[in-house]
Amino acid sequence: MFYPEQIIIEEPALQLPYTKKLVNKFKDVPTKVICEIKDTKKILFENFTGKKIFLITDYKGNLIKKCPGSRGVICCNYYVANIINGCPFACTYCILQDYINCGSVMICANIDRFFDELKKLQRDNFTLRVGTGELADSLAFDTYLDLSSELIPRLKDYPNVVLELKTKSACIENVLKYDAKEQVVLGWSLNPQELIDSDEKYSASLEERLKSAKKAVDAGFKTSFHFDPVILIHCWEQKYKDVVDKIFDFVPADMIAWISIGGLRFTPALKKIYRRDFPESRILSYGEFTMSEDGKYRYFRPIRFDMYKKMVGFIKNHGTDIPVYFCMESSRMWKDVMGSLPSGKKELGLTFNPYPAFKLEIENDA
Amino acid sequence: MNCSIAEILLKNIDFSDRTFQISYPHDDMRIQNSIFEFGFLSVPVVKQKNGKFIVISGFRRLISAQKTNLKSAPCIITGMDDYSAFRFAVIDNASQRALNIFEVADIIEKLSSVFNIADTIIASEFLPVLGYPPAVKLIDRLRFAGKFSPQQKSILYQSGVEFEKIIALRDIDSSIWDSAIAIITQLKPGVNKFNQIIELINEISQRENISQKEVLEKNEIKSVMDNMILTAPQKTDRLRNALLVMRNPRFAEFEDQYLKKLKKLNLDRRLKLVAPQSFEGETFKMEIAFTNAQELKRSIGELNNLSEKKEFGELLDFVNDIG
Numbered sequence: 001m002f003y004p005e006q007i008i009i010e011e012p013a014l015q016l017p018y019t020k021k022l023v024n025k026f027k028d029v030p031t032k033v034i035c036e037i038k039d040t041k042k043i044l045f046e047n048f049t050g051k052k053i054f055l056i057t058d059y060k061g062n063l064i065k066k067c068p069g070s071r072g073v074i075c076c077n078y079y080v081a082n083i084i085n086g087c088p089f090a091c092t093y094c095i096l097q098d099y100i101n102c103g104s105v106m107i108c109a110n111i112d113r114f115f116d117e118l119k120k121l122q123r124d125n126f127t128l129r130v131g132t133g134e135l136a137d138s139l140a141f142d143t144y145l146d147l148s149s150e151l152i153p154r155l156k157d158y159p160n161v162v163l164e165l166k167t168k169s170a171c172i173e174n175v176l177k178y179d180a181k182e183q184v185v186l187g188w189s190l191n192p193q194e195l196i197d198s199d200e201k202y203s204a205s206l207e208e209r210l211k212s213a214k215k216a217v218d219a220g221f222k223t224s225f226h227f228d229p230v231i232l233i234h235c236w237e238q239k240y241k242d243v244v245d246k247i248f249d250f251v252p253a254d255m256i257a258w259i260s261i262g263g264l265r266f267t268p269a270l271k272k273i274y275r276r277d278f279p280e281s282r283i284l285s286y287g288e289f290t291m292s293e294d295g296k297y298r299y300f301r302p303i304r305f306d307m308y309k310k311m312v313g314f315i316k317n318h319g320t321d322i323p324v325y326f327c328m329e330s331s332r333m334w335k336d337v338m339g340s341l342p343s344g345k346k347e348l349g350l351t352f353n354p355y356p357a358f359k360l361e362i363e364n365d366a
Numbered sequence: 367m368n369c370s371i372a373e374i375l376l377k378n379i380d381f382s383d384r385t386f387q388i389s390y391p392h393d394d395m396r397i398q399n400s401i402f403e404f405g406f407l408s409v410p411v412v413k414q415k416n417g418k419f420i421v422i423s424g425f426r427r428l429i430s431a432q433k434t435n436l437k438s439a440p441c442i443i444t445g446m447d448d449y450s451a452f453r454f455a456v457i458d459n460a461s462q463r464a465l466n467i468f469e470v471a472d473i474i475e476k477l478s479s480v481f482n483i484a485d486t487i488i489a490s491e492f493l494p495v496l497g498y499p500p501a502v503k504l505i506d507r508l509r510f511a512g513k514f515s516p517q518q519k520s521i522l523y524q525s526g527v528e529f530e531k532i533i534a535l536r537d538i539d540s541s542i543w544d545s546a547i548a549i550i551t552q553l554k555p556g557v558n559k560f561n562q563i564i565e566l567i568n569e570i571s572q573r574e575n576i577s578q579k580e581v582l583e584k585n586e587i588k589s590v591m592d593n594m595i596l597t598a599p600q601k602t603d604r605l606r607n608a609l610l611v612m613r614n615p616r617f618a619e620f621e622d623q624y625l626k627k628l629k630k631l632n633l634d635r636r637l638k639l640v641a642p643q644s645f646e647g648e649t650f651k652m653e654i655a656f657t658n659a660q661e662l663k664r665s666i667g668e669l670n671n672l673s674e675k676k677e678f679g680e681l682l683d684f685v686n687d688i689g
Contacts, residue, residue, distance in 0.1 A: 072647065234575075275537075275565075285572035288614040290644030300617045301689045302648055332648060 001346075002105070002141070004054040007031045013058040017273070018109040019148055022056060023300060024191040025144070029054075052104075058307070059108035062129060064117040072341060073328045077258075080122065080134035083108050083133050083147060087363035089138045089168055090201040092278040093229055093264060096135065107140065111150045122160045133166030140169040148174045156184045162257075168203035176219045184217040185257045187224035192239040195231055199265040199281055206243065214250040223251055228262035230307055232287035232299065237310055244314040254321035258348075261311050262327030263304050265296045293357070303335075308337040323348050368445035371409065373438045376431060380418040385448065386455045387425045390468040391523060398430040406431075410456075411442045412450055419443070421457045422451045449481050460495050462525050467529050468497050468519055471512035473607060474505060482584050519545055525551040539578045542567070548591075555602045564603075566609035573613075584610060619686060620645065627681040631672065636665050645685055 007029050013019045014033065023031065037057055067078040070282060086105030089098055108114075120127050132138040132147070142148050148165065165175060166187040175184060188209045191199075196206055200213060200240065204212070213223045225247055230240065247256075264283065266274070274284060289297040300303060308326065315324050326334060334341050342348045386489060400407075410424025421428055431439045456473055465473070477483040477492065489502040498504055511532055514522065522532060531550050534557075535543055550560060551626060553604065571578045581587070586608040590601055609620040624641065633639060640651040649663065656662040672678050 088464075279537075282572045285569040288617050290617060290646065292646050293643060298646075300614070300620075300644070302620070303616060305688075330646070 001142070001218075002052055005052045007054045008037075009033050010055075010057040011035050013056050013109045016058060016109040016111075018111050019056050019334075022054070022107070022109070022145065025146075026054070040138055040336060045316040051168055055104050055106045055110045056109050056112045057106060062117060063108055063110075064121060067134070070296065072293040072330055073222050074326070074331055074334055076325055076342070077129070077326070079130040081130050081132050082135045083111070083114060083132055083151075084136040084141065084145065086135070088140050089137060089203045091203070091336075092199040092274055093167075093231070093266065093270075093283060095267075095270060105136075107145065114151070115154060117200070118158050118161060122158050123181070124160065126160065126226065128161045129162060129164060131164040131166055131187070133164070136318045137166040137167050137169060137203075138165035138173070138187075142171045142174050143309050146174055148178075152178045152180045152184060155180055159183075164257075164295075166224070166226065168200060168209065170204040170208040172212050172216055175221070176215065179222040181222070184212065185222050185224050187226060188213055189226045189228060190243055191227070191231070192233070192236075192243055194239065195233065197282055199231075199278075206246070210246060210250040213247075217251050221256055222257040223258045225259045226314045226327075228260055228265035228309060230261060230311060231264050231283050232303070232307065233283070234286075236286075236307075240311060241314045244318070245312075248318045253322055256322055258323040258325065259315055260325050261308060262328045262329070263299045265292075265298045265328065267296055271297070282297045304329075305336055306332065308333065312337060370443050371440060372442045372443055374412065374419055375438045375441075376428065376436065379412065379428060380415070381429065382433075383415070383420040384425070385420065385476070385525050386422045386452055388455055388465070388469050388473060389426050390466060390472065391520070392426065392429070394426055395435055397426050398433055401427060401430045401436070402434045406440055409440050409442050411444055411454070413446060423455050424447070452476065452481060456492065456617045457495055460497070465496055466523065467508070467511045467532060468514075468523060470498075470508050471510070472506065474509045475512050478509075508531050511626070514543065516541055521551060527551065528557060529555045529612050532559050534561050536656055537564050537568055542578045542582055545579075545582050549605070549665070552603070553598045553602045555606075559602060559606060563606055563609060566606070566613050570609065570612050581609075581612070584612070597686070617644075624681070624684065627677065627684055630673065630677045631681065633672070634668055636661065636671075637668065641685060645688060648686070650682070650685075 005025060007023070008025055009023070009031060011033055014150060037055065059301060063083055064079055064081045067075065069075040084105060084107055088105075089092070118128075118130070132151075138214050139148070150165065155161060162183055162184045162185055164187050166189065168189050172186060175186065178184070190206065190209065193206045196203060213225075216223055227240065227243075230236070232240065264287070271284065274281065287303055288300045290300045292298050295364070299307065310328075312324055315322055323345075326337075331341055338345060390565065402482050406427065408424070408427070410427050411421040412424075413421040413422055414420075419441070424441075428441075439613050443544055444451065444454075459469070473492065473496065474488060477488050478485070485502050489500045489507055493500050493504065498508070511529075527547075527550050535546055536548060546564070549555065555563065567581050570576075570581045574581075587605065590596075590604040590608055593601065593604075596604065624645070628639060631639070636655045638653040638655070640653060642649055654662065654665045654669075656665060
């Protein structure tokens with residue numbers, strides 16, 4: 001498991017309460033204070049190559065952003081909070097390999113800024129979904145970093161916000177301490193165990209993830225599941241159907257907030273990194289990939305259609321009302337597979353509640 | 367440093383000890399001719415070991431001398447320790463000419479296995495001398511060139527194959543290196559095309575769970591490789607296309623059907639219908655080429671007719687309904 005060998009603190013972050021908490025927690029880890037982090041990668045490569053590092057900053061940019069989506073795809077109105085950037089798992093297909101693969105974990109310790117931004121974003125009569133799992137696994141570090149204790153108790157002041165904590169771990173103990181069932185959804189990314197073994201190194205097993213989901217449900221929390229990416233390995237239909245069926249062995253349908261599906265996709269840059277860093281992995285050899293409008297390779301359209309149709313079928317076998325949505329898919333695919341756009345699916349009311357069309361003030365703040 | 371110059375009998379040189387030999391190929395007719403005609407213009411360096419002399423620098427010159435039936439040669443005898451002698455051999459050779467990839471691979475291998483030098487030191491102290499940036503990650507790539515059989519090495523060297531193509535062979539099984547080297551030397555594909563060919567072979571083999579050799583033995587590939595009529599660039603394109611069809615059979619079949627339907631439209635050569643990228647989007651484009659108003663008018667008339675054609679509707683439906 002990832003345990004820091006070095007902590008680097010940006011000087012302005014020294015006085016932040018979360019920084020103090022972390023420094024106190026990692027008393028045994030050497031700490032270095034630097035003036036200002038301008039180029040994270042440069043600092044790490046020049047001075048700390050190969051070390052496991054926690055980099056604590058007083059981040060000046062926006063902590064919450066609308067999920068960037070992609071050109072030509074339907075957006076699910078999700079917001080991402082990048083308080084932690086970095087992940088201890090080594091998923092071969094992960095965009096983080098391309099993005100922040102420098103052996104460090106960046107922690108934005110200015111939690112107040114997160115809540116200031118949340119305040120500006122929330123609106124009456126609609127639910128704002130925010131997740132911390134875009135540039136990090138939401139819970140993989142929670143045993144050490146206890147970010148959940150920084151966020152969850154304060155959520156009650158933002159009643160229209162639902163925080164999704166998405167993970168491939170089984171670290172949910174900190175979350176279960178809180179009575180936040182209406183505002184916290186615990187989410188798991190799932191894949192057949194065969195793929196977890198080969199391509200999601202260091203993550204929890206499928207069984208461990210689902211057992212954690214059951215624990216969460218037993219504590220009253222709603223859950224979410226993400227089949228993203230679906231990878232078309234040999235006999236993928238049966239293998240994914242087994243995973244879907246297994247979810248319902250652990251979690252009742254009415255305790256599932258939403259399930260998302262997304263086919264494997266990658267940029268040409270990520271493909272190069274993948275080939276270089278994971279020569280044993282075979283996932284890019286399955287299926288047929290074509291280039292999409294947004295510059296990413298995706299499975300060829302009819303193959304994707306078939307994949308989505310079957311996956312939705314596997315899920316809907318357990319309940320037609322379970323909210324299922326696609327991640328980064330075109331309107332055409334929505335119509336072909338689901339028969340309509342998300343706005344036409346009543347069960348997606350919460351998930352896709354159209355965000356009021358207002359300009360994001362916070363975007364102009366930084 | 368202790369050293370002296372002496373005329374040394376060639377029979378007292380242990381040519382089997384190649385610790386310090388760097389040059390590849392090991393003999394060179396031009397050096398032999400030069401020594402025959404002019405003698406030694408540059409003096410080899412040797413050191414004593416176990417009662418014999420071993421060559422530190424000038425291996426090819428001394429071998430050539432032997433072949434020209436010389437009995438002795440002038441040499442500098444040095445008392446350097448082995449590592450210093452090797453460093454000297456590297457620097458001496460690299461200062462005289464650009465070393466080829468096989469020589470560099472051999473140097474790296476000897477530094478690691480004979481002298482136990484860490485990759486980080488090799489990168490910082492030796493790569494710049496050899497003309498490469500001091501990057502540790504480069505070492506494995508360079509070292510790879512030492513893995514070929516003498517025959518493969520010789521073919522690659524004689525054909526002057528570029529470094530990038532040699533390194534691309536790392537991604538395939540050694541059992542098909544001969545076939546891949548034949549592709550490189552006979553078809554002479556560009557680096558990008560060759561990389562794509564390698565990648566396709568790899569992916570087909572992984573997906574179908576067959577060896578890379580079996581991929582190359584498929585009829586579609588053999589028929590291209592055995593074709594005596596095609597030129598090298600034609601063969602390269604056919605080979606790449608055959609692999610693409612094997613790698614993406616559904617896409618290839620769809621594209622084939624699309625092209626047949628497109629052909630049925632009998633579009634004027636001035637009109638070009640462009641399908642959505644990868645048949646993914648919904649928007650088609652029509653390009654019109656014209657040189658004067660008359661041509662444009664004619665094309666517009668043809669476009670009007672086209673929109674009424676049954677075959678045109680069929681083509682659009684075909685693309686839209688592929689889901």
